[in-house]
Amino acid sequence: MITEELKEIALNDVHISLGAKMVPFAGYKMPVQYVGINAEHEVVRNAVGVFDVSHMGEFILKGENALDLIQRVTSNDASKLTDGKVQYSCLPNDTGGIVDDLLVYRIDEKTYMLVVNASNIDKDWDWISKFNSKNVEMHNISDQTTLLAVQGPRACDSLQKLTGINLSEMQYYTFQKGTFDGINNILISATGYTGAGGYEIYFENQYAAKIWKDIFAAGEEFGIKPIGLGARDTLRLEMGFCLYGNDIDDTTSPIEAGLGWITKFTKDFTNSAALKEQKEQGITKKLVGFEMVERGIPRHGYEVKDVDGTIIGIVTSGTQSPTLQKPIGMAYVATEFAKENSDIYISIRDKSLKARVVKMPFLK
Numbered sequence: 001m002i003t004e005e006l007k008e009i010a011l012n013d014v015h016i017s018l019g020a021k022m023v024p025f026a027g028y029k030m031p032v033q034y035v036g037i038n039a040e041h042e043v044v045r046n047a048v049g050v051f052d053v054s055h056m057g058e059f060i061l062k063g064e065n066a067l068d069l070i071q072r073v074t075s076n077d078a079s080k081l082t083d084g085k086v087q088y089s090c091l092p093n094d095t096g097g098i099v100d101d102l103l104v105y106r107i108d109e110k111t112y113m114l115v116v117n118a119s120n121i122d123k124d125w126d127w128i129s130k131f132n133s134k135n136v137e138m139h140n141i142s143d144q145t146t147l148l149a150v151q152g153p154r155a156c157d158s159l160q161k162l163t164g165i166n167l168s169e170m171q172y173y174t175f176q177k178g179t180f181d182g183i184n185n186i187l188i189s190a191t192g193y194t195g196a197g198g199y200e201i202y203f204e205n206q207y208a209a210k211i212w213k214d215i216f217a218a219g220e221e222f223g224i225k226p227i228g229l230g231a232r233d234t235l236r237l238e239m240g241f242c243l244y245g246n247d248i249d250d251t252t253s254p255i256e257a258g259l260g261w262i263t264k265f266t267k268d269f270t271n272s273a274a275l276k277e278q279k280e281q282g283i284t285k286k287l288v289g290f291e292m293v294e295r296g297i298p299r300h301g302y303e304v305k306d307v308d309g310t311i312i313g314i315v316t317s318g319t320q321s322p323t324l325q326k327p328i329g330m331a332y333v334a335t336e337f338a339k340e341n342s343d344i345y346i347s348i349r350d351k352s353l354k355a356r357v358v359k360m361p362f363l364k
Contacts, residue, residue: 009054010146010208018226025229026118028055033228040231041322044196048152048219049227050212057121057142058202059114065134066112070104073131075254075275077264081106086173086191089262090254091127092270096278097250098257100124101242103191105175113187115147117244131270146208150215151198151227151235158219159199163188167199181214183207193232195239195363234319237328240289240360246300247287247316247330255279256332257287285313286338289360291328296348298329298355303347304337312337315346321362328362329355 007028016022020031031052033040043049061069070078076089085106091099100120105113116124121142132138150159156167163180165188170176175189180201187202203211216224233243242248242257254263255278265276292298298318306312318329329346337344340359345352 010205011052031228033230034226037230038322040227041234043225044152044194047223048154048158049225051149051227053149054146055118056147057116058145060139061112062137066136069136071267073128075263078104083108084174094271096253098248099127146205147202149192149200151192151194152196154222155198158222161218181211193241194235237317238321238363256283285332286335287332288338288357289330290355290357292355294353296353297327298346304331304333305345305352
């Protein structure tokens with residue numbers, strides 16, 4: 001049996017020295033936790049934590065037709081972007097599902113950066129390349145790029161010591177390039193997938209050790225800690241944010257996933273006619289949030305049933321919420337059960353345990 005060799009991120013040895021539990025994730029060795037998921041989760045909600053998410057993919061698209069290509073492959077309307085703005089979007093496939101969800105950064109009129117999921121880097125590259133009929137210059141800079149997500153209410157206080165950019169004035173989903181930690185041309189983005197506020201910082205691997213060390217020195221007085229992917233998952237779930245491979249994939253449509261807000265029919269894109277028809281005619285299943293009424297922790301892949309025991313859906317994500325101290329989850333259910341306060345039943349260890357559909361985000 002051939003086992004694929006895992007890639008190492010630039011700070012691999014630093015994480016090991018900090019006692020991180022390293023696990024295979026999307027083809028990389030990644031830190032899943034340092035001291036424990038719940039403790040790390042609390043650090044991000046209440047102070048400031050640093051995630052190394054360098055496994056994510058970054059593509060640069062350049063040229064006269066860069067926007068045209070992005071418009072044809074993504075569901076959101078990237079023509080609305082101005083320099084320094086970021087947009088959440090997805091790459092629809094031609095069968096009704098999603099190739100990936102991504103961020104689109106407009107660097108200037110002819111230069112964009114796409115940030116994609118680690119597990120989909122090659123798939124996304126091939127997919128976008130297939131539509132590149134107008135000679136857009138494409139660069140995959142994923143392997144040369146380190147990405148740190150500094151998240152939490154004290155993120156701004158920590159990072160402001162290292163840059164002249166006024167971080168507190170940066171609006172959500174905007175970015176600036178400038179000097180950070182004495183290094184020029186660093187991209188700082190007011191984004192993140194935790195709902196706790198904060199920034200994402202993109203830079204070349206060669207600066208990783210220095211920037212990591214200096215961020216921790218700057219945040220020391222605020223209780224800064226390294227955070228693993230385990231807490232990233234519980235944090236994003238409390239916000240009702242989709243995770244590719246769990247809540248959305250090649251078989252789920254953006255309309256079913258509640259991503260109609262990033263699906264703009266003011267332009268033509270891959271499979272847009274079919275998705276528009278789906279939106280107009282209605283859907284048979286829908287992604288909902290739920291809280292357990294009876295005791296039990298829902299997990300990905302568990303069946304969802306009605307009161308009579310008929311299968312009506314499947315759990316896509318589930319956990320014990322560290323902040324809310326109760327079990328929460330997301331599931332695709334038949335549309336008639338998708339209304340708020342509907343009772344549904346989750347199959348946990350051969351028992352059907354009662355849950356209730358709630359409006360997301362779970363954390364208000």
